[in-house]
Amino acid sequence: MFPFDYLRPQSAAEAVAAHDGGERRYLAGGQSLLAALKLRLAQPSALIDVARLPELTGTRVEDGRLVVGAAVPHAGMAALPHIPALALLSGSIGDLQVRNMGTLGGALANADPASDHAAGVLGLGAEIRTDRRTIAADDFFLGMFETALEPGELIVAVGYPLPRRAGYAKVRNPASGYPVAGVFVAETDSGIRVAVTGAAACPFRLTEFEMALEGDFSPAALEGLGVPPDALNRDLHASAEYRAALIPVLARRALGLGGGS
Amino acid sequence: MRVAFTLNGKPVEAKVEPRTLLATLLREGFGLTGTHVGCDTGQCGACTVHLDGRAVKSCLVLAAQADGRSVLTIEGVADGEVLHPLQAAFRDRHALQCGFCTPGMVMSGLDLVARLDSPDEAAIRHGLDGNLCRCTGYRPIVEAIAHCIREKG
Known part of the structure; x- marks a missing residue:
């Protein structure tokens, strides 16, 4: 790692004030960031540790939403009873040690194309609350490791609408633990949502699948539907065609409303 | 910079x-070399x-990140010369090569012993995803952990 300064402010406001909008970076659990720094893929001038900020910790239910603090670790979310599919998703991330350190806000800000949390946030139509505004999940993910966050903008919490039903299924790369592809389906008060992660530059919704499920929320409703491979990722783990074949299978599995694997 | 935390029960x-x-x-x-560095990339879990x-x-x-918090290493697990029950279970089952x-x-x-309510093998194996053993000794390790989960019940 290149040298950097370390700051641990006492409040979210102090943390935002400490960020210069440039070479400084927020540090939450560090499970992706520290690995990237070791590879010298980034050279921040300072890390601003936000993991213990009181505004970013804790969970609560308010106005029909499960509000999860950005610094809540995946392991903490895996124990939440409110949205079983989200708990199963959280408990399937990385490994035990990563789940104990890695946080929801960190995962979203990092925006790895194979992020599990991205599927949950987009699939449930959550809102990302920052120090300055609220961003809808549909507007948050812009590309590979690219989000709508402005320089220095800090995720404070995520508000998940409580769905009527939801499920998540993925095929996990056995070495990295990241999804080769993952599909989150949800029936919410504002409609059906189907979100895919791991298969393209950033998570995306399958509106054709959503429409098919409006009248019949079952695997049979997806009969004959597919995804063109053109825009999907191809890498050493899977071809675009393989990912295209996986997505309908995973959507059907997610409709079984289990956690999948 | 200075850091201060609790290490194996003592302030440092x-x-x-x-x-x-x-x-x-x-x-x-601190010379606590029981914490092994296998890969230094977050893959192997030896640390x-x-x-x-x-x-x-x-x-x-x-x-x-440990400043002000509590850290426990392998050196702090046993009670003097008396092995922790999980360490004894590892020894009894030859859960190491x-x-x-x-x-x-x-x-x-x-x-896992603290977290799991039942000695479900799949749950234990899922929990050990972040720890690699190159001698392929997983079975006795899983059994040792399952034993301690049963014993706490």
């Missing part, structure tokens, strides 16, 4: 660089310690 202080890893401080600063009671990879945690991964396996195992 150290001067570190902000980029110093917790694993490096434990091994080189697993507890931070505030939860298993973490000390090669993916800055020493600065070369022993390099063992400190990390024990630290993750302690987290």
Whole structure:
């Protein structure tokens, strides 16, 4: 790692004030960031540790939403009873040690194309609350490791609408633990949502699948539907065609409303 | 910068660089070489310690992140010469061959014993995803952890 300064402010406001909008970076659990720094893929001038900020910790239910603090670790979310599919998703991330350190806000800000949390946030139509505004999940993910966050903008919490039903299924790369592809389906008060992660530059919704499920929320409703491979990722783990074949299978599995694997 | 935290039940202080890893401080600063560094990339889990009671990879945690918190390493698990029940279970089942991964396996195992209500093999194996054993000794490790979960019940 290149040298950097370390700051641990006492409040979210102090943390935002400490960020210069440039070479400084927020540090939450560090499970992706520290690995990237070791590879010298980034050279921040300072890390601003936000993991213990009181505004970013804790969970609560308010106005029909499960509000999860950005610094809540995946392991903490895996124990939440409110949205079983989200708990199963959280408990399937990385490994035990990563789940104990890695946080929801960190995962979203990092925006790895194979992020599990991205599927949950987009699939449930959550809102990302920052120090300055609220961003809808549909507007948050812009590309590979690219989000709508402005320089220095800090995720404070995520508000998940409580769905009527939801499920998540993925095929996990056995070495990295990241999804080769993952599909989150949800029936919410504002409609059906189907979100895919791991298969393209950033998570995306399958509106054709959503429409098919409006009248019949079952695997049979997806009969004959597919995804063109053109825009999907191809890498050493899977071809675009393989990912295209996986997505309908995973959507059907997610409709079984289990956690999948 | 200075960091101060509780290490195996005792308050400690150290001067570190902000980029110093917790694993490096434990091994080189405090001489606690039971925390092994296998890969230094967060893959193998040999460096697993507890931070505030939860298993973490000390090669993916800055020493600065431990400031003000509580750290438990493999050296703090036994009660003097008396092995912790999980360590005894490892010994009784020959849950190690070369022993390099063992400190990390024990630290993750302690987290699982505390967390799991039943000795479900699939849950234990899922919980050990972040710990690699190159002697392929997983079965006795899983059995040792399952034994301790049953015993606590």
